[in-house]
Amino acid sequence: MNPAAEFSAAGLTLALPKGRIFEEAVDLLSKAGLPLYLPEKSRALRFEMGGVQVLELRNQDVPVYVDLGVADAGVVGKDVLAESGRSVYEPVDLKFSACRLSLIREVGAHGPLGRVASKYPRLTRQYLAEKGLSAEVVKLSGNIELACLTGLADAVVDLVQTGSTLVANNLEERDVVMRSTARFVVNRTALKLKRAALRPLIARLRELTE
Numbered sequence: 001m002n003p004a005a006e007f008s009a010a011g012l013t014l015a016l017p018k019g020r021i022f023e024e025a026v027d028l029l030s031k032a033g034l035p036l037y038l039p040e041k042s043r044a045l046r047f048e049m050g051g052v053q054v055l056e057l058r059n060q061d062v063p064v065y066v067d068l069g070v071a072d073a074g075v076v077g078k079d080v081l082a083e084s085g086r087s088v089y090e091p092v093d094l095k096f097s098a099c100r101l102s103l104i105r106e107v108g109a110h111g112p113l114g115r116v117a118s119k120y121p122r123l124t125r126q127y128l129a130e131k132g133l134s135a136e137v138v139k140l141s142g143n144i145e146l147a148c149l150t151g152l153a154d155a156v157v158d159l160v161q162t163g164s165t166l167v168a169n170n171l172e173e174r175d176v177v178m179r180s181t182a183r184f185v186v187n188r189t190a191l192k193l194k195r196a197a198l199r200p201l202i203a204r205l206r207e208l209t210e
C-alpha cells in the first residue's frame, strides 16, 4: 500500500533551509507524496505549492519556526537542531547531508586549549565540560577553520565530511563531538491538530529512508 495516495497535505506549512539541504529535502518530501517541486530562482521567501506553504529559512531558524508553531514541520541538520536546544518532535532521520561535528586543530598542534572557536558554541561548551576542559568558547559565523590558522583559537569545532577542507588547510580532526544527518522535525501541537496529514507523511518518509 502506498500511504502517499491516502492523504492530503493541504494546509501544512513547512520550514526548509536554503543551502545544501533544500533540494534534497524537496526531492524526498515530493517522493513522500507532497506536491512540492523546486521553485524557479527568485527572491521570494515563501511559496505555495498545491496547498502546502514552504518557508525558506536560514538553517538555525528552522527549529525556531517549528517549535513556535509558525511552521508545522521542517527539515534541519541534527547539528543545528542540537545546537538550538529546541524541543521539537524528531520522528525521521532522513539520512542525507551526513557529516560530523569535530574538534579540529592544526596538524601537530599541542598544548592546552585556551580558546576554542565554533559556530556551535552550546555543543562546544557541552563537549568541553564533558571532557573536563575549561577553554573559552568564541562564536564565529563562517569559515571557522580560519580561527585555527590565524591563532584566534587553539582549536575549532566544525563540520567535516570528506575531510578535504582539513587537508587543504593543514588541519586534523582530533575527536568527533557528534554525528549529524538531516532530520524531519514536527511541531508537537501540529502533530495532534494536523494528524491526518502528518502521520502518513511521517510513515512514508520512514519507508523511503529505511
Ligand SMILES: Nc1ncnc2c1ncn2[C@@H]1O[C@H](COP(=O)(O)OP(=O)(O)OP(=O)(O)O)[C@@H](O)[C@H]1O
Residues within 6 Å of the ligand: 017, 018, 019, 020, 021, 057, 058, 059, 060, 076, 077, 078, 079, 080, 097, 098, 099, 159, 160, 161, 162, 180, 181, 182
Ligand atoms: N560538507 C558537508 N557535507 C555534508 N553535509 C554538510 C556539510 N556541511 C554542512 N552539512 C550539513 O548541512 C547543513 C546545512 O549546511 P549549509 O552549508 O547549507 O549551511 P550554511 O550555509 O553553513 O548555514 P547558514 O544557514 O548558517 O548559512 C548543516 O547544518 C549540516 O547538517
Ligand SMILES: O=P(O)(O)OC[C@H]1O[C@H](OP(=O)(O)OP(=O)(O)O)[C@H](O)[C@@H]1O
Residues within 6 Å of the ligand: 142, 143, 144, 145, 158, 159, 160, 161, 162, 163, 164, 165, 166
Ligand atoms: O570535509 P569537507 O567535505 O571539506 O566539508 C567540510 C566543510 O563543509 C562545510 O563548509 P561549507 O562548504 O558548507 O562552507 P561554509 O563554511 O560557508 O558553511 C563545513 O563548514 C566545512 O568547512
